[in-house]
Amino acid sequence: MSVSPRFKVHPFFWGPPVALLLDQVLHFFPEDNLQPAPETGVYSFLLWVLFGAYALFLTASVFHQRIRTKLHHYTPLLTAFFLFFGLWDTVTLKYALIPLPYFPGPDRVLSVFVNDGDIFGLGIYHSLVLLFTGYAVGGVLGLITGISIGWSRRLSYWINPVFKFVGPIPATAWIPIAMITFPTSFSAGVFLIALSVWFPVTFMTSSGIAGVKNSYFEVARTLGADNRFLIFKVAVPAAFPLIFIGLFMGLGLSFLTLIAAETLGVKGGLGYLILWAQGWGEYYKVYAVLITIAVLFSSLILILFKIKDRILIWQKGLIKW
């Protein structure tokens, strides 16, 4: 094994492990925990896992330039992040500076993922199925109306007024009506999410297509293109940067609508779990749901941006996630 002579550890490389050890010490000493909470050991275990993972990355960074650069970049951030755990533990469990049941310690919150994993799994599954169905329906309909309005003056004449009148109504305002009109709460949820996605996708698609350089169409027409080609091989790809912004805005709105629908009528999913936990005063579960939502939704946005990067390889890096 040879160590690269240029290898330099970050001057702060001991920051993250020291912070993690500090968290451990804080958690077990002093022993007088002021919040009455059963110790589950999940938090302590997670700290050790993070400790091990960091050690692993530090070792790997000796041999891999890319890991080294990444680790260097994130060392201060990781330290701060790990110190935040300690602060959280201190103001809750240790000294009860902020009260239960609204502000539980990290061990209490994290224990939910171990003890109620099955319920959470089911909630995630239910939410994702509803989200994907609604997003797909809304996205496809948004593309269809957007292309119609952007391409055809006649269709624009008929659809645009309806779009401009109905579009700005927040999808959540339809919840009471959706709940009684649709046979199941699932189909009502699909309708609401689809509606929230439909508006931005339609808007951005139609403005994208209306703004395509006329010379692109002229080029295609002199090459023998028919209308179908002009729409799907010229207008849509040329408008894609704007269509993508519509899809991104739609995704954000779909999250909002999903949680709103699940707290106001749909019996299941992560929003419903929040409502349920609140009803029993189990706020530590609410925090667990929030963490789950954060991880889940940022992953979905990340996936959308990865897809965008594949499609828009010709203009990579316009908007970053």
Added chain:
Amino acid sequence: MVIPAAASGRIEVKAVSRTFINHEGDRIHALDKVDLTVESGEFLSLLGPSGCGKSTLLRLVAGLDTAYEGSIAVDGVPVTKPGAERGLVFQDPNLFPWLSVRRNIQLGLEARQVLKEKKDEVDDYIQLVGLKGFEKTFPHQLSGGMAQRAAIARALINHPKVLLLDEPLGALDAFTRMAMQDEILRIWTERRTTAVLVTHDIDEAIYMSDRIVILSPRPGRIQKVLTIDLPRPRRRNDPEFLKIRSGILETLHFAEEEPILAYNL
């Protein structure tokens, strides 16, 4: 003058007028009763100052503009809309930025749904315009000259009988421009298409054309038709070349002592 026997790509423009109405409501006569026949295989230039209607005429032949009076026919078929048999190269390359060079060049085959049968030809055209090795490049990574070469290949891939060139070299620097003129001439000689070039560069017109049609503006009319029978390849500093050049300058009133400033240059 090289005119092949096969009678195809013959353009007949008869009494064509095109009137625009500007935003003040005035009628602008971009073209006024223009009569012109471009022979099959001929290289013809439309030369004149801005506003003389040369680009308008080219767009009419391309079929991109149909609001005209008179008649335009290619090989006896009236022009009513754009078609693959009339290839057009714009001043701006107008490559699709979301497609690679190869995909841009084969666009005509895709549009006519013949890509499968003619896939092998794409490489020939990439070779023809000297873009081998750049097939996977995206347009924003190309230089101006390379982008315009790709645009020319894109127009040629449909085997057009008529190649319409709308100031295709206008945006290039002088050196790239001269190199591209030779390249276009080489392609024209190889492919034997009828070529109509719109330009406001007198040297370019003399260097490339069998005939030069000089247009005068407002209303756009044919002022003079010159046959250039200098042997090819031509030399830009040939005394004959320079003589033709000063003749054209005189026709355009730029060789007079008091230049007329009415031209909207």
